[in-house]
Structures are given as structure tokens and as C-alpha cells.
Amino acid sequence: MMTPGAMTFGRTSPTSLRVWERRLEPAADGSLTVPLRFRVVPGSWPDIELAGPDGTRADVAAVMYELRVLCDPGARGTLDIRVGRFDIGLVGRTLTTDLGVVEVPGSGPIEIGVFFDGDAAAVVVDGGEPLGLLALEDSSTTAVAPVTPNIAGFRTATRPPANGRVAIGGATEVLEAKIYGLREAETSLYRNAARASGAPGRPFWSEAGYIVSDASVAVVGGGPPALVPDCRTIVSPVRVIEEFVWRDTAYGDMTRVVDRSEMWRSVVEPGRFPTFTSSFRSIDAAFELALETFQRNSSDEFSLPGETGLWSAGYFQGPGLGFGSWKRDTSHIALRAGNLIDPQVARASLAHVGHAGFDNGSDGASLPAVAIWDHFLATGDESLIHDTWRWLAASASLLDERFDEGRGLVLAAQSTSNDLFDEPEAGGYALSTEIYSMETYRVLAAMGSLPAIGDPRAQRWSERATTMRRAILAQYWNSERGYFTSGPIGSESHKRGLWETSGSEAAVWGFLGAEAESCTESVLAGMRHVAMSQYGVVLFPYKDADNHFCHSVWYCWQAGFARAAARVGDASLVHQLIGQQARTAVLYKTFYEVTDARTGESWRWPGQLWHAAGFVSLVLFGLFGIRYDQDGMTFSPAVSPEFDGARIYGLRYRAAVLDIEIRGHGSRCETTFDGDRVEQVSTDCTGRHSVVLTMTM
Template identity: 35%
Template sequence: MGTALNSVGELIDFYYEQESGQWLLEYLYVDGSGAGVAVSRDLVHWHEAVSVGGEGHAAHVAHDAHSHANANAGSPRLVELQIEDSLQSKWLRLHENHAYEIGDWDGERFTADGEPAALWTGIDSERLAYGQSRCVLAGLIGQVGCGRQLVLAELKLRRSEQGIVRLYAEPVAELRNLRVWQREWSVAELSASAPFKESLQFRVAPGEWLDIQVLPVAGEPDDSDKSDTITSNLLDVQLVIEAEEDYLQEIELYGIRVTVELNEKTSCVASQGVTLPLPNPLARRDGGLKLRLLLDETSMELFVGDGEAVMFVPVEPAYDQSRYIQLHCQRGIIRAASLEVFGLRSTVPTLAEHLLIEASKPAEDTVIYQSKSKSYTIYSHRIEDAVYGEPPAYVPDRDTILSPTRAIEEFAWRKNWANDMTRVIDRGNVWHPRSEIAQLPDLHTAHATIDAAYRLAADVFYRCGSPEFARPGEEGMWTAGQFQGPGEGFGVWVRDTTHIAIRSGNLLDPEGARRSLLFTTKSGFDNGVDGTAMPIVGIWDYYLATGDLTLIQETWTNLKSRIAKLDESFDLEQGLVPADQSTSNDAFPEP
């Protein structure tokens, strides 16, 4: 995924700094006025810095820039890479003309395994960096006078079935942290008369419970400012094409056209006037041709096969008119195509978000807690997490959290043993609590992150019991989640209701607890063998928390029948009641 560096004219150096844990990119300004430095911890979020590595560092870079660039011009660069799934390694030698060689290096002489080859096309001023046991290629695309786009790819070695070591490239893994929604399609057949077309601007609504519906956006196709509209300017598209020996396939993504052509004379991928020849074994491989497209506001990166051919091109997506993807077979027949599209979040904060970030940076931000592995750290006004990556979650005050979506929203049930789905209700980057949580107990500490975390939990708790997500006949009860979206929630679940009750629900909302627990003795979604016991536990805890005996009295007949049923299930030999798939012990039947 590209990063805009409007002032960049040429790359000077690209390296990983072990001490700071950052990747650094040094470059000449396009107007010749000097040099700059951009830094990143995750190869995705880049920040242009005036000075890195001490005061005057940028000036030092500017002073040595031209001689540094001239010294490296035309000279190969050597990097040792481990072969995938092997303890062996080889050396990669990169030339300025985009060519590379793989071979051995004895400290003085490089011996190539074969002739120079080319893996990528469309970039210039490329540099390699090695750090964290990774080899990353950085390059620039776009016109010098119009600003440059930084593109990155990770280089790796793998051994083929024939024993030949080959170079391949893939997007940096941290891009996965930007995924916020996912769509999937399988197409049985494509021909000139039967193209495939799907909008990538849509909305969801409750369907037949437990399902949801994916619907077109109400209003004009370019009406993308609606709060319920799901779309993204940045896309990660993965496509597999299974076709005849002779075909011409056109892919249109946000108005950008990519053609894939295969016949006796040529095998290539082309877009925006750039053509990427494909090796025949890659184009005709069993299992189909794999394509991965990364699209942002100004660039597209295309990885073919398993990264054995790569193309970078500058683009201008037609966001206002063409928020769709279309597959059109112009010649031949595509027997099958599988398509997976991920919407990605932006890495650039808005002006309003930038102001919130600055408000979250007091002179001293106290460390409240750091995990033993140092994978996450909680401060008074922010939380840093290595798993979720950049940026941190910023908390300027107890009623504000600035944090982008860090889950992948799905719109169909997964085809796995759990048959589950991830849903996202609030897709914005900024959270404020609803005023209604004032009816709940509050928490005040000296730390905005602790207060905001509690108030966020209270906000979610309130909404799960609000009319906003209540199913018909379940008003005033706790829905198990906001799963289907406003208009209908996930309904009252037997097991979940008791877990909410015993985890402070009986104290926070005794009226909602009573209605919900009473409902579970008669109805509710029972999704586990522990459903028989759960209302007994929840109602007893309700009595302990409130002193209200009337709920036990009202449900006594039902509770006695549940106790009798549990007695029948009791295993005398083991002294246990079978309860596989019970949340209390996470047990599952033996295979």
C-alpha cells in the first residue's frame, strides 16, 4: 500500500535502526533544497521527521546526500536471506536496473546461480533494507513534479519442487492490521456475455434472524457520506482465475482497468500503460492464476502468482462514479473465479483526529501497566499494543477515545466448526458515551484510560438493554449483542444472560436483570448444554445481589424441574454433569 511523500525526489537510503526499533527512509527533496527523513515502526504508518537519530541528523543527511547517492549508483546491493522452510540461506544481489541475482557470497566474491532476472516493474529509486530478519524493498512511483508515492514489498526466497531457489515478493504483513471489512464471492463461469459486477459501497440491515442482509446504499451511487454506508478508498483484492488456455480477462476496480491475457504468443498483465510479462509456468499453473491487488488513492500494487511477478502503477480511482468491482471475460471462458475483497482503513488522521491526538500528549503520560512480554502498555492517556499495531488508542479525556476499527467485519457466516461471524456496529474512529449511562454507577480515577474503559463498557451494556437493539417482545431485556445492527439485536440468550447477571449486571441494572432472567426460564436462545443450569445460577445471584426473593418465588416450579433434569444427567462414576461446549470450562467432546 503506497504512502504519499509529496516532497520526495530520490531515495538516498533505507534501513532498520535496531536501537529505536524503527525503519528509516532518507531522501532528497524534489526541489533540491536538501534531504528529509521518514520513520515508521510498522512499515505502514510513516511520519516525516525533521530530525532523527539526534539533532542535526537531517542536515547531515542533506550534506552527504549527493555523494552518498552517487557512490551507490550502479552498484549492486547484497543481502543474505534464509530459504523458506529451510535452515539454508542464499544471497540476493540487487542491481539498479531492477534486475537481481541469487547466489553465494564468500566475503569477497559473489557467485550467481543463474542469469539475472526481473521480479518487479514500475518503480524507480529502489532500496533494500534488512531488519527483524526481514528484507524489505522500497521504491518510488509517480512523476517527480507531482509528488512521489512510496511502495514497499517484502522479499523472500523459496525452493521450487525442482530444487531451484526463487525470489518472490508479498505485501508487508502489517497491512493486515488495516483490514476493516471482508466480502467473498465464487463465480461458476464468466464469458463475454456474462460478466460479474458487485458494488463495493453498501449497507447492512437485519435479515431473518439470525441472518443479516447486504443492501445497496439508499440514494445516489456516490452518496458515500451516509452514516450506515460501508465502503473504503483502500482495497486489498485477492482473485483466483481458472480458465481455458486462451483468454482475455478484464478486471475493473474503482474505474481502474487491469487486463490479464493468455494465449500461445503472450502471457501478461497490463494496466495504466504498464505491461508485466508472466513466465509460462506461472500463467498456466494448475489451480489457476492468483492475483492480489492493493489499491489506494494514488497507486496500485499487483502481485501475480505467489508473488513471482510484481507491478506497481500510479492511478486515479474514480471514487465518485465507480465504487464497484467487475470481472469481464472478453475472450475465451473463465471456468471459475474466486474473489475476496478487504476494505482497509486510512493511515492518515483527519484534522479533527489530529487535534485529539495532540490533546492526548500531556507533558508526562504515566505508565499504569506494562505486560511482562511488553506487548502492550497502558498509559494515562493512551494504550500501545504490538498485536494491533499503530496507531495507539488515544484517550484525551474520560469521555473520548480515538482508535480506528481493529476488527474485520464480515457479512456471511464462516464455513468453519463454529459457524461464526464478526460484526461491527460503530465504524467511526472516535467514541463518546451516551448520556443515558449517567443512570449507571460511575468510576473516577486519576487516569483517563481507566475511566474511559469503564465508561465504554457501561455504554455497551446500556445499548444491549436499550430499545435500539431489542427484538419484538424482548423490550427492556438484555440482548446478547448488537449483532444485526440497529432495529434488531442478537436476542436474549440463556447462557449469556446469566453471565451478564453474575458479572455485575444484577448490581448495575436489577430491573433489566429481573426481566431477562425471568424470560430465560421460559424462552430465549439456548446454545449450550449448560443452558439447563444457567438460569438457576443467575436467579440465585440476583437474590444475593438485590435481596429480592420474588423472582425465585415466581420461577420456583421451573427451577425445580431444571434441578431434577440435572440430577438425571449426573454421572455417578465421575461425579460430574456432562457439559461440553460450556463457557464455564471450554470443554469439547473427544474426537
């Protein structure tokens, strides 16, 4: 890494190699402990705790470190730094090492940077030239446990100390101190993967800042590409700085890393999920990564007590401290292909959120019924409706309490995408929550009309759904802008033409019926104009606040746009949405909660399941154009030339298993079922079958 007097990071800035950081706080005696190896363990949700290392892969460590200390020693204050095998002393403005002395000119604060690994180190003062350090000799060994006579007397090298120390003396004031773990600029693993991957191959999608190709995702102008040697492997350096304490904000911010290796290898159970293949390894790997995210989020790895076998919303803080079960997240995951690809876990999860699960938004009563009806349509299993009918019907009562007869809408201060702040610009009637509330009344009417339910309230619910649908179409459409605004006529949102992505997505999902179909192409054009960034659709493009909802892309809210694009034959938009999210998933080897729409940097929480479900939806609902209702499953694919030959194997639909193949490209489709031309796959189909979608322009 380094030799005395020189830093050999190559062309890579050391700051770009940071993978974790710890802020250092003074102990009672004023000294600073410098953690070099430690573990993250679950605390009281949502907190984590930090413990000493145990010498296993669970330890957080680094191959190199960067210590930063900003201090003001005054005239005679002292600082003594001992990290690893290196010592540095500061008296007043004189810094001393074994290889020399540095006189720091001027007065006031001094910034000391120490870069070190096990064998070499350098110190930098106020951004000057590096000064090499000599390592102290360390020949200590430890006796092994003599469990058998033939190893008696064996000794091993002593493990390096888990902590360093900074002693502070005199009038020295430490203004800030941090330790960073650094990665290698390039590892042998990465070089081997580069040889295995070969050339990037055919480009799939590119923007100004990146190129998604068959075997790589490259960042234009910075950072090593993510490599995809095969569809079950991604090699990409850690690209975030892991944090272990909450940021000093009001929003509960922290960026976590669960899988600290630069290599991801799929652990998806054979046969559990459908398999997707295309001619692009990067796209296939992103899909496989999404399936793994489904699997891990329902395992005991991240489940909270009593929630094993249910969808956790994400990996959150790490093993033993996942995000838990949420009404909103579970419902959106189910709608976004979860009911199709993971029906058993979907059933258990949806049953759970009726009486439990976290709920902190305006949409808690507006989502589970919609997702449970979709589960019935995807699986043909009515039992979940029967088991949950009591509280499903009660959700209508909760909506009734918020129903505004004059408006024909329910009171909803927040969009379904937002649980942080009210949106007064929407006038108290946020579009997305209105649409899901309307759809709740509609599906409750449909479920109440099932022979086994026979609820007399079904007619009233149907009438209310119709009232709300008409009110939404009449009050939210902005003809000047050509899309639905986040608030109705009379609101600031409608006057200013404000776009909110989860509301616009819901508006083109299909919930608003045939009357809204004529608006679809206009809404998609509006999205491209006011909300599209090179990394995806911006959630609140009109807001300029400093929080994780603003200036951000949340990929889960793009599924509906892919569905709509498929219906109107916009293959280029489906292609773009898949390319944008594949870029982010492959680079980071996970589905982070937030992606900055300006820089493309992802942060906050890894393994977010609704984003993984969003990517699966782009493929199933956009590329393959899958739709299903009480009559059966239909296909309206929107296929760019890059997806000619794409296949889905083993997709479960009710009692059938479908192998689906795309032939050609375009947006006109002839569907054959076991060689016979059909309009749809019937709901009573059983067994395994071949579906071929033959495309024409």
C-alpha cells in the first residue's frame, strides 16, 4: 500500500476508498479510542450496538485505515497517537515521528491525517506532503491450546490490537476526530473477475454518467466498473461509506452495509422463484439479485421476533435487526409482482398486516385490501379473503370516517410514497392515497360479492368507488400540463402543476379504468419532461428540501409506468426503466432505499424489498406485459431489440406453471399456448405450459 515517505494509492484518491467511518468521542480521561476491529450487534429496534471483535467474518475491519484529527494544540498542548504499530507525537505545532519532524506554521487548528495498514503508514499535516512512518517491531506470539500432545508448544502470531489510542494533553482541544476503513484500490479478486468477464460486450443502456453493458456497469469519469462474469455473480467494490450512528438530522438517517464483500454470489434456492434469462448478464444478474432479496427478507436472517416467514421491508440494520413488517411496504411488494413470484410468503405477510405490522402513514387503510384482491387474482385462492374479511371490511369504516362528501374524496395529508411530512400543497387530498382508497372500496365490493362472502355492504362500496373515481378524474387532471397533479382543483398543486411520482404511477396503473386510458401517453410524456433523471423518475421534482424523499429516485414507484408503457406500446420507456434500475442494483449489489437523482449515489438502507419487487415488475409487467384479472392472464409486451429471445421459466399462475418466451421485438404480439393461438391464459389452467409471444412492429 504505502512506503515510508510516499503514498501509493495509484491514481485513486484515498477518500474514494472509504468504506466505513466512526466518529471518535473523548473518554472520561480525555483520550480517544480508535476502533480498528469491532462488530455490529442488534440493539433495541431500530438501534444497533457496537461490540468487540470475535475474530470471525462478522468483524468490521479494513485492509487500510485513515485517521483524521482536527485539533488546536495552542502553544504547548500535546497529542500522542498510537495506531497499529505506529506512533506520532505533537507538542505545540511540532509533529514528531521516527523519521522526522514537521514544524506546522501559523496558528489555530491543525488537521492530521494518518494512513496506515499493518506494515506501512504515512502522516499528512494540513494537506501537505506525506511523511512516512516506521513500524514498531512486534514479534509477540500466543500459545495455542494443547488439546492434543502433537500440537503442544505451537504458537501463533498475536492478533493486532483491536483499538488504537489518541492521548490528549495540556490545552489541546480536539475539534473533530474520525477513523475510516479503506478498501484496496484493486484486489486480486477484481482482477480475476475482469479476466473472467472479458470485454464489456454489447451495450444495453447508457446515459451521460454510466453505461450498462452485457458484462459490466461502468461509471463515466470515475470508479471501477461493476463486473458481471455470469448471471449469478457481480463483483463491484463497496461504494458507500457505512455509518454506525444516526446522522444529526430529524429524519432517522444512516447508511448501512450488510454484505461487505465486493463479490455477490446468488444464494437463491433452486426452484423457489421463476428464472429470467436474456442476452445480457447484467440484466439477468439484477433480476436474480431481486429474487434473492425476496428470499432473504422472509428468512430468519433479518426477521424481527415472531415475523419469520413474513416479508421484512428490508435488511435495515443487518442480521437480527431487519426492517420488520409494514402495512404499506407489504401491500406494495405484493402488488409489484410479489403475489406472482412469492405467493405463499405473500399470503402470510398480507394476513399479518391486517392486525399487526408498522403503520405510520395516511394509507394504512387504503392498501391491504387492494393487495389481497390481487393475491386472489394471481393465485385463485379465496381463503385469504375469508380469513381476513372481518378486518378488511373494517378498513372501509376507517375510510368512511375520512370521506368528504362534498369532494367525493378521503382526507389524505400524505402520498403513499411519504411518511415523513404532510403535503399541504395537495390541499389535504394527496393523489396516490386517493387512488388506493378508491380501489379499496372497489375491491371490497368485488370481494363482498363473492358467493362465500355475500356481504350486503358491497353495493354501497361499489357506489363509493365510482364516486371517488369520477372525482379523481374530474379534479386531478390538469389539461394544461397533460398529467394528474398531486392535489385536486383548488389546491396549490393543481394551480402550479405539481407532479408527485407515486400518485402519477397509481394514475396510470390501470385502477382508474378505461376513461383514464386516453390520458396514459400524455402522462408518460409529462413524466419524461418534469420528473425523469438519468437515474430514474424523481419522487418530488418540485421540492427542494434536504431529506431522503427530495432530489431522490425510489425505484418501487416505477412499476406502474412500465405497466402503462406496455399497454401503449412504449418499448423504449420499458427499456430505459430497466436499464436505469439495473445500473444501480448492479453497481451497489443490493437495492438501497434512496438514490440521489443528481449524482446517482445510493444510501440509507440496503435490501429494500419494494425496490427489488419494483425491478421484477419492470420485467414481468413491462417487458412481458403481464396482466391478470378474474377472466385470466393476458400479455401486451413492449420489447426493445435487446430483449429478443428473453424468457421466463417457471412462473406460477394459479394452478399452472408457465414458461414464457419472447420472439422478436416491437409492441404487437401474437400469443400461442402450447402452440395454439390464444387471447389469454384461462384461470382454470393447470400443469406446466409453454407460452410464446411473437412480436411484430
